[in-house]
Structure formats: C-alpha cells, structure tokens
Amino acid sequence: MLRIHHQVNGGPTALFVEEADVPRAGPGEILVRVEAIGVTLPAVRKVLASGEPTTLGGEVAGEIAALGPKVTGFAVGERVTGLCFSDAYAEFAVLGAAMTSRIPADASAAEAVALVRSGLVARGAYEAARMQPGESVLVTAAASATGTLALQYARAGGAGRVVAAVGRPEKADFVRELGADEIVLYEDADWGAPYDVILDGVGGDLLNPAVRALATGGRLVAYSSGGGTVEAFELLVRGASLIGFQMRAIAVGQPELYDRWLRELWQLRDAGTLRTAVHEEIPLAEAARAHALIEQRRNLGKVVLVTGAGR
Incomplete structure (x- = not known):
C-alpha cells in the first residue's frame, strides 16, 4: 500500500x-x-x-x-x-x-471526517462551557472544521450573540454564513469583549487575550493542541474559569455519552442544523x-x- x-x-x-x-x-x-x-x-x-x-x-x-x-x-x-x-x-x-x-449510507467519506471528530469536539466544548440561552459566545479558529461546527452549536443552543474570531479578514463572509453575528480579527484590540463563553481552538499566544475578553463569571473552554500559559490574576479578577476539554476522555471513560452525542450529531446533520x-x-x-x-x-x-x- x-x-x-x-x-x-x-x-x-x-x-x-x-x-x-x-x-x-x-x-x-x-x-x-x-x-x-x-x-x-x-x-x-x-x-x-x-x-x-x-x-x-x-x-x-x-x-x-x-x-x-x-x-x-x-x-x-x-x-x-x-x-x-x-x-x-x-x-x-x-x-x-x-x-x-x-x-450513514447517504454520507460521503469526506463528509464523515469533516463532521464526526470535529463535531464531537465542538459538542463537548459546548457542553463543558455550560452555556445558557442568551449568553454571548466567542469562537476562535472559527473557520476551522471544529470552529465552524462550534459556531453552529452555539447558534442552535440559543446564544444571544455569536462572534467568530479569525486570523484573516477574507474569512468573514464564510463564518457569517455559518451563524456568526459578528467577526473579530486576532489583531483587534479587545475582540468585542466581554463574553460569557469563549470556545478556544487556538491556544498559545492567543490564550491570554482570550482570558481578558471574558466577562465576570465567564468560562473559557480550551480544546486545542496549542498549549499556552494563563495569568491566574486575569481569571481571579473576573471570577472566571478556564476549562480543558479532551474528546478521548469521553470516548474511553464515558462510552454511553459518546455514543449518544454521536447519534445526535448525525440527527442534527439530517435536520440541517449542522452543516459541514x-x-x-x-x-x-x-x-x-x-x-x-x-x-x-x-x-x-x-x-x-x-x-x-x-x-
């Protein structure tokens, strides 16, 4: 081979x-x-x-x-x-x-790899954030496979304001079509802060700007491989939380939940709620x-x- x-x-x-x-x-x-x-x-x-x-x-x-x-x-x-x-x-x-x-019989292999893993990570990050209807949500790496699905989960979950953070202005129309109300660039000064929830797929040098964009009591869910170090003081003054999410822990440790999320993922795709x-x-x-x-x-x-x- x-x-x-x-x-x-x-x-x-x-x-x-x-x-x-x-x-x-x-x-x-x-x-x-x-x-x-x-x-x-x-x-x-x-x-x-x-x-x-x-x-x-x-x-x-x-x-x-x-x-x-x-x-x-x-x-x-x-x-x-x-x-x-x-x-x-x-x-x-x-x-x-x-x-x-x-x-499913009507799905292509390309659609499957675009939907399943990224969709499960997006769902898991959304659940970890404990998002409530009406809250504001910022999604970083919003034009990535996981980011596009995280935007759609936030919109379907009743977020009051869904904002996409991207690195290039030419990505704005793309993420807006997938449910973003507003677009911010990583280089922007304040990212349109504050936010109740931030779903972060970037990490690294963007982690602390993301923390500073949190509202009082806000939650940042980090699910990227980018690492990064957070200034604890920034969390303290906001009474905010930083939550790490890993899909493997769900797949291995909670297989029944993993299977339920998987079934729901394809159901949302069939209903047109999620688009790859x-x-x-x-x-x-x-x-x-x-x-x-x-x-x-x-x-x-x-x-x-x-x-x-x-x-």
Whole structure:
C-alpha cells in the first residue's frame, strides 16, 4: 500500500510517499480500506516540531477490510469512520473499535471526517462551557472544521450573540454564513469583549487575550493542541474559569455519552442544523499541499486527503 511518511527537517516538504505493508488489526482493532483522511492542526504541528521521523495520526473514513480478535458489533464491508493514532495517511489504517462508528449510507467519506471528530469536539466544548440561552459566545479558529461546527452549536443552543474570531479578514463572509453575528480579527484590540463563553481552538499566544475578553463569571473552554500559559490574576479578577476539554476522555471513560452525542450529531446533520464545510479534497500523494493550507491558515473548513478508493 501507499502511505505518507515524515522525514526530519520539518515543514510540509518533509512529507513523502512510500510503499509499506498493509497493517494487521490486533485485538480490539479494525482494519479499514481508507477513502478519506481529515488533516488536523495537531498533525501539522507534529511535523513542524518533530526532530525525528514520525508517523501521522488523524481521522479516517472507509470500508472495513478486516476485524481483529475480540471485535464485535462490526462487519467486513461496512463503511466507518474513526481516529487513527499512527499511519492514518495511508491506503489502509488500523482503528480502535471503541472510537469507530458507522457512516450513514447517504454520507460521503469526506463528509464523515469533516463532521464526526470535529463535531464531537465542538459538542463537548459546548457542553463543558455550560452555556445558557442568551449568553454571548466567542469562537476562535472559527473557520476551522471544529470552529465552524462550534459556531453552529452555539447558534442552535440559543446564544444571544455569536462572534467568530479569525486570523484573516477574507474569512468573514464564510463564518457569517455559518451563524456568526459578528467577526473579530486576532489583531483587534479587545475582540468585542466581554463574553460569557469563549470556545478556544487556538491556544498559545492567543490564550491570554482570550482570558481578558471574558466577562465576570465567564468560562473559557480550551480544546486545542496549542498549549499556552494563563495569568491566574486575569481569571481571579473576573471570577472566571478556564476549562480543558479532551474528546478521548469521553470516548474511553464515558462510552454511553459518546455514543449518544454521536447519534445526535448525525440527527442534527439530517435536520440541517449542522452543516459541514470541506475546503478541498486533495489526493493522498499531495499531503504536503494539504499541510501547507493548514499551516498558512488558508483553509475554510476541513482539508481532506482522498485515496481514490470507494466514494
């Protein structure tokens, strides 16, 4: 099979195509013939920061090719999506059964990788914020796959004011179409503060400006891989809270809740409440171009790699 591997040096040009053996599914695992792979900011950051060759994880969708020992509830030939923690950029990938779910017959693989993982993270961040109807909400990285769905969750949840924070003014029309009332740029002085809730998908240097934009008693939910250090005084003077959210903790620790959110996600999609945004479907061999789009923050929605298998 073909897969994308990573050379040392960093940057998109460090990605290259190589031939590799088809992996085997171990206990509790599923082997998938991959149709689509969702490119994520954590994967891009991993390539940029890594000082040694590394494999790349990400969301994948495709057809089940084989089931490992002790896997029940799935069958060869079913179309599924899930998170692969290594060698996701390949024609075959191994998924943990606990984080794998079926794709509806009317959904494409590209739509599945744009909706499921990002939608679950958006839902989880929204729940962690304990948002109440009428409250004001700011979503950072609003043009990302997760950000676009977080905007829609906030709007559907009855937020009184939904504001999208983006890095480029040309993204304004895009996020406005997905439910944003107002647009702010990261370089703006006060981000239109204050906000009752901030859903932050950026982290890093933007974390403290986000904290300063919180209203008294506000809540900031951080779900990015960007890290960052918060000045505790800024939280103290506002009586505000910083909440970290990780989807894996829900998938592994609360599987019934994870399954319920997953079912509701597709129901909201069917009702038209949630719409996915796919920036571009890019051939697997051009993974470097996909990474460049993410690194340069030029994407509007999900960047998806496709293998040519399936539909």
